[in-house]
Amino acid sequence: MSNYFTILLTLVTIVSGLIWLVDSLFLAPKRKEKLLTTHRVAKVADEPYLVDTAKQLFPIITFVLILRSFIFEPFQIPSGSMIPTLLVGDFILVEKFAYGLRDPVWRSKIINTGEPKRGDVAVFKYPLDPSIDYIKRIVGLPGDTVVYSNKKIFLKPACHDKDKCEPMKRVSEKFVNRGKFYQGDYPLELFNEQLGNVYHYILINPSQQINSGMFFSQEGTEQNEWVVPPGQYFAMGDNRDNSSDSRYWGFVPEENLVGKAVAIWISFEFSRNSYSWLPGWIPTGIRFERFGSIK
Secondary structure, three states, rough: OHHOOOOOOOOHHHHHHHHHHHHHHHHHHHHHHHHHHHHOOOOOOOOOHHHHHHHHHHHHHHHHHHHHHHHHHEOOOOOOOOOOOOOOOOEEEEEOOOOOOOOOOOOEEEOOOOOOOOOEEEEEEEOOOOOOOOEEEEEEEOOOOEEEOOOEEEOOOOOOOOOHHOOEEEEEEEEEEEEEEOOOOEEEEEEEEEEEOEEEEEOOOOOOOOHHHOOOOOOOOOOEEEEEOOOOEEEEEOOOOOOOOOHHHOOOHHHHHHEEEEEEEEEEEOOOOOOOOOOOOOOEEEHHHHHOOOO
């Protein structure tokens, strides 16, 4: 949906710009000449309605297009796969230039401005349906080996020098508490995890069994093991037992990356009960404490 809006915005910008250009080069001089020959004073008001609208619309739409396509784009969090980092009702800003500047329609990279780092919260086009935007945390970089066993992440970073290769290590995590978050009636366990230089919280549901048979299968590896191919990334949700991510559908190609989630600019709470006469999409409050940067 976001990409369709960007395409529409691009088309409106091009059309309004062309109308303004054609009028300035060809139509406006003819109008002025006609008015002068009839001994009248040329006025802006003599411009056709379409031209006048295009001239007013073009600068505004161009600014919005540049802002959304190359600098920041707003997104709404629709699901709980990134709880506790991101909640349903959070509205976030995504830094579009974090992973390269791309054209707004075909999304071809124009300028390389950076690459994802381990621990980044990234927005990307869902590999199985690029019309859908997903948001997950980057766990594995190109060349990394990722193992998910007993709800723990084991990671072996990519290595090109055998003498300096790091062994497979369990990703550091520390138990924080239990019962602050729930899945149904069951209390979840909150951990503080470290990925690269990023410390963040994750949720584990100890009552939910792992069905590794549903994991994405990569040729030449174990069922719960993945070697990240060149130019691709392994992404996971922070709500580990309630997230459709790379464990189940595979890797995120570099060309699918949209940007890095950097801040929550507003957060609405939706806690209206079923007996309310107001529709459920109307917020019940604003979570001011959630405003700020994303870790």
